[in-house]
Amino acid sequence: MSGAASEFLKEAAERCQATPPVEIGVRELLGHWGHAVRSDAVVADVTADLAAHGLTTVPPLADAGRTVEIVPIPVDTEPESPSAEPEVDDEAPVRVSLRVRELPSATGGVTSVALDDTLAQAETTMLSDDFSQLAVLQDGRLRGAVTWDSIRLARARGSGDLRSAVDPLPEVLKCDDDLLRHAPRIYTAGFAFVEDENRTLVGIVTLADLAQQFVGLANPFVLLSEIEQRLRRLVRRICDLAEMRAKARYPNKTDGADDLMFGDYKKIFEDETLFLRCGWADIDHDVFVEKLDRVRVIRNDVMHFSPEGVRDEHTRTLNAFIKFIKGLDGGS
Template identity: 80%
Template sequence: MTGGASAFLKEAVKRCRAPEPLEIGVRELLWHWGYAIRSDAVVQEITSDLASHGLTTVPVLADAGRTVEIVPAPEAAAPEPPAAVSEVDDEAPVRVSLRVRELPSATRGVTSVDIDGTLAHAETTMLSDDFSQLAVLQDGLLRGAITWDSIRLAKARGKSDLRSALDPLPEVLKCDDDLLKQASRIWAGGFAFVEDEDRKLVGIVTLADLAEQFVGLANPFVLLSEIEQRLRRLVRKICTVEEMRRKARYPNKTSGADDLMFGDYKKIFEDTTLFQRCGWADIDHQVFVDKLDRVRVIRNDVMHFSPEGVRDEHTRALSAFIKFIKGLDGAP
């Protein structure tokens, strides 16, 4: 445990005695332990350290979005001893859920107009702020939405008041909804409002928000896919199937390079004899293996699909490795 974690835990124990729970951002919590990524091992370590001080998180750290509350652990819950850290399983099952609240716009607030206001006021607000829709409230509760389409339809009917232009059934999501499962609803409506558990309107998610999030998430997956394809090309050139099996974690299931796991590539290229078959006279063996291992670590982080898991530095490192290995491979 780091000194920062120890100091945080002591302070957390004091603050949790107060009536109000201690709320903290997940990124800040990880920082106290010296981490930037919420991997399974990191979650296990932090959860165990909290439990040893009679604390826990709500929700559980593995499923939390951007913030958690640090609260006293239930009396009946005895702290579990830290589990031994085993070798990272490159192909272990990973959590691939993404909550609606993990989109920044989902909890950033939403511009609204009152149902008794004028249509001119709503149109002017939309034009000046470059919005395609507004929430319409009555006594603080969501009554519907105003969109450019709903305005055009109202005017086509000869109506010019806000109530006539109201879309009474916009899509509404909860912060804890699974984003992947709700993506079709956002796509169909073009947007969806977001409410918290108390039905308070807290944000809006649009197609642009959805596209930006998934482009950011998908890019590392695309880069990793190309890296694996190029590694397989190289392995086929330098290894027989029998040699692949001797390096593979599951030799009985390995009938070629397509059956190898990512960790198996590292074992193959760590072998000096096999590495020399690549014919890279001026490439330092250890530097290549270290770079490959860095890709393996990034792959583990990316596959956890957490908000902290995909960072710009990951994308840059993967892009650099692709350029490097593409030049060595010599194939387009």
């Protein structure tokens, strides 16, 4: 455990004794341990250190959105004894769900008008802020939405007040709703408001937010797919089936390079005899394996759909490795 983590845990334990809970961003919490992205190993490490100081997180760190509360472990709860060294399974089942709260706009606040405001106030706000919709509130509660479509329909009916332009049944999601499951609702309506567990309006999710999230998720998958395709082609060139099976985690299920796990590629290229068959006279074996292992770690972070997302430096690393291996593979 780093000195920063020890100091944080000591301070958190003292604060929890005085005025629990301690709220903290997940990214900030991981930073005390020197991590930027959540993985199974990181979660196990942080959770174990918290438990050793009588602390835990609500919700559990593995399932949390952008923030957690650090609280004392209930006295009637027996914490599990963590192993000294968490075992990491590169091909373990991964979390393939995203919570609505993981979109920044979902908890980023909402511009609103009051139910008793004028339609001109709503239109001016939408025009000046370049919004397509506004929340309509009364006594702090959501009463509907006003959109350009609802305004046009109200005017077509001969009405010119805000109340007549309010859509009373806009889509509303909870922070902890599964984003992918509810994406069709957002797509159909064009947007959805977001409420917390107390029914307080905290944000809005639009089609643009979904598109941005999709690009952020899809791009690393595309890059990793190309890397795996090129690794398979290299493996076919330097290994026969028996040698592949000798390195494979599941040899009985391996009938070719397409059946290999990503960790199997690393085992193959760690073998200097096999590596030399690549014919790369001026490529250092240890450096190549190190770069490949870095890609493996990024791949695991991507497959966990980490709420912290794939950082720009990760995308640069993947792009650089593609350029590197593409050149080694003949540039095609």
